[in-house]
Amino acid sequence: MTGKVIIAGLGPGADALITPEVTEALAEATDIVGYIPYVNRVPPRPGLSLHPSDNRVELDRAGHALDMALDGRTVVVVSSGDPGVFAMASAVFEAVENGNPSWQDVNIEVLPGITAMLAAAARAGAPMGHDFCAINLSDNLKPWALIEKRLRLAVEGDFAMAFYNPRSKSRPEGFARALTLLKEACDDDRPIIFARAVSTPEEEINVVPLPDATPEMADMRTVVLLGSSQTRSVTTGRGARVYTPRSVSE
């Protein structure tokens, strides 16, 4: 009998942000597949096989999960955050479309999770409280020119923005170029939020005016949120918070 592949979002880091639906899927799994640090978040137990793999082998990992499902296993592919946001869900469907035709028989289910930008937004206040965009700043899988085009259009539309994968060791310059473009295009001191390792013991939230932002404020564990022209700061009993109002006047 064919098994199934469940692509599950573990949220940004804290167990308290994992949905009960995902916890139940992990409890019923025979196999866990994913990037090493995410598989490490799943507690081992008898009868559960863990299959951690390195970064950048998403299609191989997806194929492995689909093969095990064809063998009758109940495979959970784990992603950080939400599996549908710059994560494993698209990779699995891509494998199904282009790989072994038998994979089209596998039952595939996607379980949503708390995505990094919304966990970060909650910590900062409500910067995504009006229309917003989410942009992956990695140019591993798309041309840099397309990233720049999208940044310019998002500024023109006065969207708030969330940037995933702003910076990595293999792409040291991209984020600096993006910041330069954004500073010129926005030309104001709207807040930019660097949210690192949200909901983990290493969490750091750093809010600065856009002109003061530097590339070193982001690393591989950071999601970056940029306000719209309307985003502002407000004082609360827990310190300053940043929010984007619901209204834009005529």
Next chain:
Amino acid sequence: MTGKVIIAGLGPGADALITPEVTEALAEATDIVGYIPYVNRVPPRPGLSLHPSDNRVELDRAGHALDMALDGRTVVVVSSGDPGVFAMASAVFEAVENGNPSWQDVNIEVLPGITAMLAAAARAGAPMGHDFCAINLSDNLKPWALIEKRLRLAVEGDFAMAFYNPRSKSRPEGFARALTLLKEACDDDRPIIFARAVSTPEEEINVVPLPDATPEMADMRTVVLLGSSQTRSVTTGRGARVYTPRSVSE
């Protein structure tokens, strides 16, 4: 002693999609504030006061929550989905900025939730698997011209899109105008997803090519997802799923 206001996301509907963090906050609350159907999702218990209110009174509701916190209460303001996405978090910060100056002393915490677009995307496959925008189609709080501008820019940037509040009784025409604009601007048969009441017993997922979409496919409980030009369909053991590939070639 000043109490606090916790703005919590209940997710799209199913209890299995409420994070343990939010469940714990509800268990510790003295008061629950929110739109009637969301307050109705919180089980009553001794010592817990429920304060349901009607739609469109978000600022009054926020002020009420802040006043109770000043009286030492532990108030949870409940939102559907994620409170930072077209929901109560911005309204509370807006009240703090413009209302009673004492409200600036209140501790405010935002707890993220599974937002409708990501729950809907998971059901449909992975349509938000590449860069995307989220746009509120209600023109109650912004000019319609700004909505049209953002739709055109989002098409030009080839973003996938999620539309919140596509249609209500008081705004019957807006969504029809948005669909007409999108059909002309996209000029292809990319999939559009109408996801109603996701994760509830009334859930309906309807995927059609954009040219076949009609305004009646959406109502107040629907979130609408539109693919980018790259979004495609793939066969799985559970039927067709829609996904947007991670890569865009040069």
